[in-house]
Amino acid sequence: MKKNILLLLFGLFLTKTFAQDYFPVNESVHNKNNNYTAFINASIYVTPTQKIEKGTFLIQDGKVIAVGNNVKIPKNAITINLEGKTIYPSFIDIYTSFGIEKPRKNLTPGREELSYDTKKTGHYWNESILSELNGYETFKYDQPKAEELLKAGFGVVGTHIHDGVAQGTGLLVALNNTDGKNQIISNKITNHFSFNRSALTNQAYPSSLMGSMALLRQMYFDLDWYKKGNSDTKDLSLEALNANEKLIQIFASEDKLNSLRASKIAKEFGLNYILKGSGNEFERIEEIKNTNSKFIIPINFPEAYDVSNPYLSNQIELADMRFWNQAPTNLKVLSDNGILFALTTDKLKKTEDFRTNLLKAIKYGFDKTKALEALTTVPAVLLGKSNEIGSLKTGSFANFIITSGEIFDEKTILYENWVQGNKYVINDVNLKDIRGNYNLTIGNETLKWKIDGTAEAPKSEIITSDAKKVKNTFSVSKNWISLLIKSNDTIKSNFSRLTGFVENTNNFFGKAELYNGNQVNWTAVKTATFVAVKDTVKPEKPNPIIPTTFPNVAFGNTEKLTAQTLLFKNATVWTNEKDGILTEADVLIKNGKIVSIGKNLTDASATIIDAKGKHLTSGIIDEHSHIAISKGVNEIGHNSTAEVTIEDVVNSEDINIYRDLAGGVTISQLLHGSANPIGGRSAIVKWKWGQSPDEMLYKNQPKFIKFALGENVKQSNWGNINPTRFPQTRMGVEQVFTDYFQRAREYDESWKKFNTNPKKEKAPRVDLELQTLAEILNKKRFITCHSYVESEILMLMNVADKFNFNVNTFTHILEGYKVADKMKEHGVGASTFSDWWAYKFEVNDAIPFNGPIMHNEGLVVAYNSDDAEMSRRLNQEAAKAVKYGNIPEEEAWKFVTLNPAKLLHIDDKVGSIKVGKDADLVLWSDNPLSVYAKAEKTIIEGVVYYDIEKDLEKQEAITRERNQLIGQMLQEKNKGMSTQDPTKKEKKEYHCDTLEQY
Template identity: 60%
Template sequence: MKKILLVLAMFWCSISVFAQEYFPKNDGVKTTNNNFTAFTNARLFVTPTQVIDNGTLLIQNGKVVASGASVKIPENSVVIDLGGKYIYPSFIDIYSTFGVEKPKRRPGGGRSAQYNPSREGFYWNDHIMPENKAMSKFKFSNQKAKDLVKSGFGVVNTHIEDGIIRGTSVLVALNADGDNSERILDQDAAQHLSFSKSVTSNQSYPTSIMGAMALLRQLYHDAKWYKDGNSSTKDLSIEALLANQSLPQIFDAGDKMQAFRAAKIANEFGLNYIIKGGGNEFERIDDIKNTNASYIVPLDFPIAYDVTDPYNASKVSLADMRLWNQAPTNPGLMAKNGIRFALTTAGLKKASDFKTNLMKALEYGLDKTKALEALTTTPASLLGKSDQLGSLKNGSYANFLITSGDIFDKNTTLYENWVQGHKNIVNDMNIKDIRGEYDLTIAGKKYLLKIKGKFSAPSSELTLNSAKIGSKMTYKNGWVNIFYNPTSEKTEFVRLTAAVTASDNLSGKGTLTNGNAISWTAVKQAGKEDANGKKDNGNAKTYETVPVTFPNKAYGVKELPKQQTILFKNATVWTNEAEGILKNADVLVKDGKIVKVGSNLSQSGATVIDATGKHLTSGIIDEHSHIAAASVNEAGHNSSAEVTMEDVVNPEDINLYRNLSGGVTSMQILHGSANPIGGRSALIKLKWGENADEMIIDNSPGFIKFALGENVKQSNWQSFNRFPQSRMGVEQVFVDYFQRAKEYDEKWKNYNKLSAKARARTKAPRYDIEMHTIAEILNKERFISCHSYVQSEINMLMKVVEKFNFNVNTFTHILEGYKVADKMAAHGVGGSTFSDWWSYKNEVNDAIPYNAAIMHNAGVVVAINSDDREMSRRLNQEAAKSVKYGGVSEEDAWKFITLNPAKLLHLDDRMGSIKAGKDADLVLWSDHPLSIYAIAEKTMIDGAVYYDYKQMQQIQEDIRNEKNKLINMMIKEKNKGVKTQQPKKKVDKELHCNSL
């Protein structure tokens, strides 16, 4: 019975302390503490820019009542005189998973679901979950809250880190004394997004970044269509998405390139994403600024590599060395460029690392005021909570820090972190900070005593005539005890003790090694001053950082090349026009265009290049490539016409520079061959150093990848649940999608014919990116480049498309093209093939090296492509093989990699030959361009030199010197005792048609 009464008493006690105010109170007399607490004589940071000396902060019931220099203190106030200590608003982390368990990955094995979602009544894709609420999964963690409070945080915005649309976050005050009724500030604080699929679903789509982007686009189109009342069914996910659209939208990008992709989606749909970055934004700071987005910036800086072993040092790329060296500059550079950002603990192994890395960011240029804004007012503003959080203005939550001094001084002590008016003691405010350097004299000997380490548990370092002497100290209950051994005898110690007083000096009693009692005094040294007369606060350090290049890796450029006026003199010019090959000819380039081709040309102010004995050609065009792509296949469905390779152009792929060294200036980046209908192409110029958008050819025609053969029916990987599984099925996929797209197009055309009044009364068709793209093919607005091998399938596709009244543009690979060359010519389709690459799978066994020549002789427009990052660097030699195999003329063979691919890409009016008015995409060769000895001395795109052979040799020397410099800097770090990491060699994945 006594146990039952005790339990009941504890239960009612818990209700009285934590329950909501409207809960019944009928178990006795209840009183509410409405006293004020006044903190006086403080340096008060009301906001980062509103600072009051000798200020007063008045709080009551968890809120700020008043803050200022002349605050009237009510009679029922507890007054705390801070005696010059500092008060700051507590920090806010708006990207957190605090209190939300990490979703568990669905058990492995089994088949992936291709189309069917696991949830009825919700959006068709399981990775879209705007209906999820972090509040439903939230459980307050006292220990994790304590760790964050010690680091200065008072509020976190926590979410479920899972899925593409992740649902809403919950805003939580780190108030361990209260319960959720008090500390939950907002159950739906923000909506969270990413490009990553949910780990809890086995639904396969999307399998790529471009698929995730296409899914988001389609979702936003569907949401608008649904909102306008066009749907006859209910979708709980879309309804949640629409309900959340007024909330802040936080997008987890995690990398600068992903940030650009997120910003692209946001701009298309008029959204304002708050982008959680990856800490490498500094590498493209101008482009980051141009996104006009706000950012959440992690302080997860990489640590130095252990490069003392030369072999291990060789594993570390220059890019990774630079990231270690430059990453701490990221917050400072973002601030200097006017980019709005908040700071986060995300990515750190423990919360205590936050201050360490924050101090580092300050040492590398981050302004203190900007740092404080990034932790207080900015995150509050981004969440729309400026009236409640981030400042100490009247009405705000009483979330504040009490410190011994400047919070961004590494020697400053955080005493207390108040959250919603509840005090959290981090360090006892009554313990005096005795750290510093002292002059200590004992028995006629002068020592240097350094007291350092933690404020509450410092350590001693004793030096005599520059020689360190082993010592230990304790600091407890206001008393200091130091003992040390002044001789080599480890059994004899000097023992010192002193009571800590208000004085900066220490004085007390002691005992020498001989037992004699002494009195001693340690005089604290004054703060050292730098050359500018400013006191050293412990943060003033100078760090050398190497310059950022574009891209920020080996062979990156410090300045982007500019268009020049250049006159090539006395070259052998391969025009690819009726003039053929001109001897001792001149070519004038100006404003990115070829201006004149002829003899004895001159131009005032032009840079003259003597090309005597050298060959000048138009740039090589690779019709089929997969370099410079972040992903190649969206393999989740049998059609991925909704995705585009333009979304995943990777301007930092080193193969771009290597291709420039082989004379390549343009290429088509194709989707892979994982499905019959692939994604849309990206037509780019290899402008090394530029961003992805600058590389994409302006107003380029639309292309899409189709595929036949082994890959699309999944012969080469064990997938048995996606249609098609046979070549017969592939044909039916084409027929089905073309028919559906035709009906879709007719539906839209009929709707658009209606009058405005009639349209207002009629439900609009659903906009479908996939069907819209295929309709473009039917309307001859987009062109097919089809992966192909076997003649039966080549014939099949030509027959299918002819039924729908259009032609295939290009058969790529086309290794059995020689068998159907006459039919290809009659159909009007081009062939982009390999010179002599075969026997890598069953369906290429009938390939012959005469293929290109036979198709060419039959009247087919033929190109030689690479589909390979190595082969693309020597396409000039691949073209030369057609001279040997089939007797193709040198000029026609050269057109296989220049003019002909330009024709296949519908770009021959702009490139592919040397003709006045065309783009100045030119290559100056040291020798005959089809020769294995030919070196591309200069590769020019739009009149700017993007590759120079001599410059490349100098860059190689610069890379060696820079790596050596960075290696020595990392060794120096290790020698100082800084933690290092073991090098791991990173290998870039080579992407091909079948890469998943």
């Protein structure tokens, strides 16, 4: 008995002492062990591709001293036998917020609380540029979070403040829970950026994605100017950017299209961003590959939707269902395309999900060696720290994981994670496997005891001599057994408590305290060895993967489309040229161009299209559209935002593109909204469905910018608040134009003076806003102006005359009929609505005869949509010119084709059917001005982007795909997997006056 008690006490003492190693200790009273530690007989992965069998791994003072098969072990070394075990380098996550408090977002301010200038002195003018911040200054080691990461296999993390456009520097931290002095490996190692405004500022700018991009560009221009000594004042933000230029630059793009946007900025300024992606890179893998960027990739795969309710499941977009199915393939696709990337735990709900998701990605084809590289050598290379972390080479930190076997095997156990030579226990590596059958003798009573389950989590079954099961609770910790037996079912409190230590798995013993208080000895003698039941269940196959389309949404193309040689036979051709409307005519298109128009045309290489009884026209051109724009149509942060451009934020995934094609629209001008007098630059796009945003941009497009007049810019419609931004009145709007053009004139003159004599003159600061306005003064950029009231229309033409330029287009222009003669004299065109009126006060005088009256005055008149729904039926809008103004059909059709092409200065390439022009054509089932006409084919540069017959096939394919995905998701739920509730995504359709904060 004394022996057992002493053994029990000694075991408890060992357990207590052993546990203390996992908590911070006071160095003044702790003697650090400087001895060598040698791990022998292990399989050792020095790197993901260098493996040593039956090797020796020697460490001292937190560093790797030697590794190999012939390592000489010093006499004073502690030797640990790891036969049957494997050693791997600990993982590295270079993108976390570990130990840094999350910035607390301000409550969404009323716009009366927005500020338009900064109150900070000595810093950059915009409070989302926080480059002067250093993560290490606010860092506080987070032990609970460290333990989560250690259990997942991580030994080192990069961390920084996740706030702002320029976020400051990050540090590199060892997850060393024992030695607080050595936790920070590097105070400054990374410099961080994003497209997100700071959560801690009420400064209005930037309020949009395009605003954030413009801010970044201006910041880099300012940095270059500042570095050259041109500033008379010190700017701490620019000083920090300059000082940190040689650090690793990490950009949190958080989306595939944003990755393309960030890489564009990097290319412009000669930068080398590592892009922190989002997991959807596979959807644009060709463009992602062409960025030549390195990536940090999260693996926060979405859960399946709960589709058991058919009504609710109908609300889920196909793209979201498809992404659930395809997301686990992202790592394989990136790897197969030779893209270098590291992995991160960022965006995971729980750190423990990291291993689960990674194993899922491996099941979907991601190579195991590549997976290990993405967690070890790759992040080390990205950080320039390969000599210290990421491998077990001599001289590296002793950061390693001890496992039961191959690390990416589902059954492998992670035992220990050593960081800088300090051990963190995940599971007991010395745990004895006590599974088997035993005779359990407690005092004078013998029972049958069966222990199965797993070695780490064994299960207990006890049967009496008369074959009755005995209720029991069983646990093993550090080879100490605790067993609670229900001794009598009739008396609830009758329990016997057994404890003991396992030295020999064939025969172990301990002390029992019976329910009546008596103490007796107990023994367990093995009668049969545990035999694992052979797993006959076949490994579960991954869900069949839905093929990626271009774009990867409903109605996407199964492959990228190419130009065809097409011959339209016997069509009614609306040429929009002097030939007028041709009947029974043929049109041949080849290499994206119209090559021949006539009768009886032939071409052996052409696909023949029988167009008898059908109408062939040039594609519709929408001069004023707001579809396919990402994260804000208005940059509301300033009264002039000439520095922003819609070209930065074209959203090639918007389903409205496909809908426009179905309505015969081939080209649109995407305009900034009308929240400010001087808005942003526009983008002229061809709706090449399936192509990237840059491929949609009209090549060598003329430069345009959006101006605005009226209620919106003076904030009449901004809600029941007290706006603080200038201007508040119509006369204030005029003053904005005058002030900014005067500044632009002075800016332009300063550059001309400098360029004439750069050696004597001080270099002006590049100002993207004034640079753009100077282009207007130099007649290199055209104005499209949102307008309604005649007095304001006249006002802007007077301002233009004062500064010697012309307004190109008045859009909306619903009182244009009142001043058509003055517009003709000024030389401005009109892009209007056919019959919109009375939807706000300043359009009370609108009439449906407006367009025809301006046309008859000799103005170039177009009808535009300014609306996602109207843009799909602009052919019918053109017909209203016939209805209201008796405009000839051929001229009315030009309102949506040739005339907007003229307004956009692209009529030399598009807008009519003429040999040599782009093959942007639409085949209609009927007269295109008829309400019964349908666009049967919409062609851009010889590529058929919409085909009414293929559209029906796509609809059927979508139904089949949804049913397939619903079936897969139902299986997930039936297997007990976590699911998410179906939610309907409300997509905001942008209009001129849409206000939101990105």
